[in-house]
Amino acid sequence: MTSDNLCVLCGTELRVAIEAPPTTYAAPGAYGVSECPACGLGHTSPAPSEAALRDLYAQDYGYGAHDLIAPEKRWRSAQILSRVVGASDHSILDIGCMQGFLLDAAKARGIARRQGIELSPGPAEEARRKGHDVFGGTVEEFARDRGDAPGFDVIVAQHVLEHVVDLASFVATTRQLLAPGGKLCLCVPNFSSKLRRALPRSWSWYQVPAHVYHFTLPSLTRLLEKVGLHIDQSFENGGDSLFLLMTGVNTLSSKAPGQMRKAPSMALRLGVRPVSRVLRSYFHLGDDELMVVASEQKH
Ligand SMILES: [Zn+2]
Numbered sequence: 001m002t003s004d005n006l007c008v009l010c011g012t013e014l015r016v017a018i019e020a021p022p023t024t025y026a027a028p029g030a031y032g033v034s035e036c037p038a039c040g041l042g043h044t045s046p047a048p049s050e051a052a053l054r055d056l057y058a059q060d061y062g063y064g065a066h067d068l069i070a071p072e073k074r075w076r077s078a079q080i081l082s083r084v085v086g087a088s089d090h091s092i093l094d095i096g097c098m099q100g101f102l103l104d105a106a107k108a109r110g111i112a113r114r115q116g117i118e119l120s121p122g123p124a125e126e127a128r129r130k131g132h133d134v135f136g137g138t139v140e141e142f143a144r145d146r147g148d149a150p151g152f153d154v155i156v157a158q159h160v161l162e163h164v165v166d167l168a169s170f171v172a173t174t175r176q177l178l179a180p181g182g183k184l185c186l187c188v189p190n191f192s193s194k195l196r197r198a199l200p201r202s203w204s205w206y207q208v209p210a211h212v213y214h215f216t217l218p219s220l221t222r223l224l225e226k227v228g229l230h231i232d233q234s235f236e237n238g239g240d241s242l243f244l245l246m247t248g249v250n251t252l253s254s255k256a257p258g259q260m261r262k263a264p265s266m267a268l269r270l271g272v273r274p275v276s277r278v279l280r281s282y283f284h285l286g287d288d289e290l291m292v293v294a295s296e297q298k299h
Contacts, residue, residue, distance in 0.1 A: 042214025238286025
């Protein structure tokens, strides 16, 4: 038995969860998902190589589709901020800020000090054009560059953690960036969602191999506890309208599960904008997204 088949969080032997999940990012069946029977963490299997991930992001990992639902992205960000931001919070860091949807919402709330981090140059530039301060690089590079600058009252990372290869480094660095008493808010796809269990071959947030890990509340709790953070609040949210349409297309598609799905992206482009306003209310109904708010462990 190699370490490839052991849970990165708790060392338990993994078992196959799904062999050929639908994905837009790989050939049919190239990657599956294994899960840890102890903590529930899903692992993309085989683990994608650094080179494979680099190619994927260089080629076709655009955020273009998210532009189609920009008003919905800002609305979701405002919902999230309303749960996290308190009267005494004056600074915010958005890791993986894309085109600045959450920073727009933070500005509208009157949060004085706002910072974004975005690896993808195009979206970062777009956020800067709107007047946001955006660092282009990883969270580790950002932390190194800023030295002893003051930490942030609130740090948000929406749909970032599942893309991260070195989970321990990411959460440890993020913790260092919190101001005393600061809050870390993570949003990730919920690997134990009801819809995933009901439609395991259609659920559209596997996105292997771009999503390296697949979280449940117990696995997220364990990861954060490793760096001395504990979860104060947790929520379950429905997926966005892109997620819903993609799941619908996967269900109706006659293709074998796991086939590369380029055609649906065209259907999504045509269909998503008009229905985004209606489908956004699924935010309050579904449980496909796990949202946690964590802070330093009290002794
Ligand atoms: Zn585990």
